[in-house]
Amino acid sequence: MKKRYIIFRLLPALFFLFACQNNSLAQSVRPDKNKGNNSGIVIKKVERISRVTGTPMEGETLFSPNDTPRMFDVGGTDLGIIWEMEKGKYGIFFGDTYGSDFKPNPQAPGPNGGNWRCNVLAFSDDQNLEDGMTINGMAVNDTGKAREIVYGAKDMSGEGDWTSIPTAAIRANGADYVHYFNMKKWHGWITNYSGIYKSTDNGQTWAKCENIYFGSDSNFGQAGYFKKDGYVYMIGTETGRKSSPRVARFREADIEDQTKYEYWNKDAKKWIEGDETKATNLFDDAVGELSIVFHNKYKRWIMTYLCEERYEMNLRDADEITGEWSEPKLLATGKEYSLLYGPYIHPLSLDGDNLYFHMSLWFPYSVFMMKAELANEENPD
Template identity: 60%
Template structure:
């Protein structure tokens, strides 16, 4: 049952079950085989109106983020939730605290950018926003859960500055490493690359950054990270597709106003020319594109994409074809 004025139904009945009427992002990671977590961004409740001039100006029930769970492995008919992390009223609760200070001088909100399981624990990377006008952040950091997403707390030894190359990121785990592709916060900077051993996720000094000039990994100095994708890269996610043996990245490209896809044989590049995965002429005010982990194993790419109006998240599918 949709909200008043909403054009799309909500197959997960999030309003009725968890008091979520409008949300964005949709960052999916595998917790255990067949079990997935999904982080969402700024979210609003029953009073949400999807076609207001500024959908995120809802007056109440604002949570800076929330977390859903899924055991759905057949995405042909959509993505079903198995539950949501809730408060004592049974409603979706905020996981990473946000101050909700709209002055532009304090703690406005905390927005997840990527999540992953490492060493049996779940981690979410997020940025803490000071002022949306210029995407000015206070910092980016990590939260951790040791009980499969029920309770969370900060990783105090991992923090990225407001002008870090890794203010927004994507994660993928392969061959003993967690790879991290990042941008500065916003939608106007190129992408760079880092990696670390799974056991070192909370040891930021052990992170290694790809220096494409020296053609080697540099430990502990993110300023040595060189550009791997020279584009205006917005919200991103990337995977390795084992069937095609290709790295695949998708991101919101503000300059072209589309969801762009690129491929590479090696994580360090070279990356292909941009391919228009989703056109804003067909899906107005699109942004965000987060791969479902099942996209790593076959011909179908499943990803969660946002649209500013009606300020919600949609499961999308594209098919890979051999050249």
């Protein structure tokens, strides 16, 4: 008999907040709060353009190019962290994943069903996201089902290893890396540690990097990666959705040498090597899941994230990764997209006016492709 699991990842107070919202599958939202912020980017419009995972709901009219339940036994899943592996080939890490017997349940949103894997990995070489992102394959087992990449023991006692959740991924020094946290207990968002796994064969096999360890109270328990000017930049927060972001950097070749990581201290106005406690806040906000990129057209850093306290997804931008960062700009709200979280930017977004990103919804526990139309504040039309 298959084991069945139901996990309520959200804290009770947050779940109550989500449960009070409208569960409608709104197709788009036009942000009203995006004018007059102190930076160069304006968000003109945001819309949901496709489903990425799972089976369409009754009455849903979105593009749905991937039959993940049938093809890979991926019924319910979330996150969808995207990075470029080889040129034009993208990896996508999903979080806790359940099989084709998964059924969205509005009375008990979130995961259910059998074949629980703590995370799975998909691949895509789709270059046109206007009709959604086609998944070309996944890392699978010998039966063709998506397999778990980063080990999690699935001990739901709250005293052991519950699950391992990806937070960021990057191609560095010719290899692929995924940053993750190992969860002890969801209530209170208590982790055991955070670390990274490595692949040297384009994502087919992975191994833990034993030299990298972030403690349960680390400011880099969750992360976002981006490469620029010879460095990998890593935005970090404490695990959860309550802390402000900080930034570290390191040379690609040093990704597995934590002693070489440098942390930005705004008070000293310099990078400090080897001591993550010296990292200072880039700005003050409650930051959850995040994504960081440098936009080639606008010549600005862009950070997207969930703000649980405001129940919305935000975008901030800056000339330099060390700041000053803009005020938050609205990408999507829980009023339009109930039980939303994410967001994760697709690397194809970096040269034009359309910012594509993945958004998760706790109900129906699926991932969706979103598109934000950007403009320069000085010439928004």
